[in-house]
Amino acid sequence: MNATVAARSGRVRARRAAGPMTKGAARAGLAARGVIYLLVGTLALQVAFGDHGKQADRSGALEELSRRPFGSVLLWALGVGVCGMALWRLSEVAFGSAGEDGRKARKRLLAAVRCVFYCSVAFSVLSFAAGSGGGNRSSDAQSRDMTARALALPGGQWLVGLAGAGIVVAGVWVGARAVRRYYHDKLRLGEMTRRQRRAVDVTGVGGGAARGLVFATAGCFAVRAAVDYSPDRAKGLDDTLRTFAELPMGPWLLACVAAGLVLFGLFSFALARWRRV
Template sequence: MDTGVSARTGRLRARRVARGSVVEGAARAGLSARGVIYLLVGALALQVAFGDTGEQADRDGALAELARQPFGAVLLWALGVGLVGMALWRLSEAVFGSVGQDGRSARKRLGAAVRFVFYVVVAFSVLSFAASQDGGGGSSDQRSRDATAGALEVPAGQWLVGAAGIAVIVTGGWIAVRAVLRKYHDELRLGRMSRRTRRLVDVTGVVGGAARGLVFAVAGVFAVRAAVDYEPERAKGLDDTLRTFADTPLGPWLLACVAAGLVLFGVFSFAMARWRRV
């Protein structure tokens, strides 16, 4: 009897360890894939800021740039698989809870579920690109305008688009505030970092997170304007949103600063892949 119970306990423990190892690997692969995308988008936005406007500064532009590199097809598939890992990690958090004192709370699980859906969409788009080597659905700007136009046609469409825009603005503000307050410290294994490494991670986390939040918020503002004016053309994807920064009185320098922030967020994602508690 005791031997049987011990055997079952051992098997359960082994399964937990195996599942934990799989989830941890998926999470770190996903965070690394996110880092690659932000590095490429930021680099493309820097090119736009300094006069090279030949490429889209969005996910499709980043994927096209990656495809042109040696072994580009392999890199694209690896990126897509990494993002599938990110989605699976978020799904596991929604089902089983995440690390931390309130990791099993309904709020945390709901947030994980939303991220799961988001990364499923992103992973699908990357894998579709890898399979066809073609953006297929046009630029992020055109997709945003098409989606906005479709949403405006449904009953209460203006309210729906406006609410979605406000949600994106709030999300952007939340991302930026959390970054400035260094809330990501709760998710990192700080004890494994040297003091110098921690300072470098803070630079990338604060500046990169603030830049990412700003881009989200500005995109949300354009969605709200599209709803208020009933003009789908006012909605902007990532490429047009970034180019808008160059149209401010600060000119291309503001875009360059935001682009550099996105590059730093890419570096921060790699730091998260290395030191995040999963």
């Protein structure tokens, strides 16, 4: 009994000691995510209005950022910010996240998946900042290569199909939670004015719905790649966004989705300011 109490007390002390660093890492990470989505959304808007030479994904965003004044400094800052995101998710694995059910196994597992994802994003950003931009391949090429490797495995079609279906479900889940404003549970609403809440709801609902739609669409292409046993059917972010332009009223539809991604970038900045960590 004493050992259990001591272990619990030790975890509480560790969580408190890591608190300030975790909060700083979370806010830096959310701001970095906001920058990436703002850039991707802006590039997608340019594609929608005729500039088809742009690459509307993370690779294109990094390339665009590198061309700005002090681009190298901005890239390093962005990479450090994404590292903060990974560190924050790692702390949620170790100590649990904010909220009543933050210490449940399901929440910790989700935090672990997010940690791995942001570690890979941080690696790509820092590699680009260090001058290894050639390794920063487009999302489309990465998606096709990953799909080809997965299809070559025993039961690969089922593996890719299930992964694609999971992405579709995740996209619907992300969009539905945004529309239903579940993010309110994670915000310090008492510190916000009515105008600020209204602005956050515009960016949260519009941005979350657009993000969920893009995820779900990319998942559908993965499922199609599994059914056809064709890795070329899989699409990364850039090709997924361009698909909207091929539909009726396509350029305007792509513009709406792109504007939604810009809104999600702004929403990430709001989370960096008001999210409970």
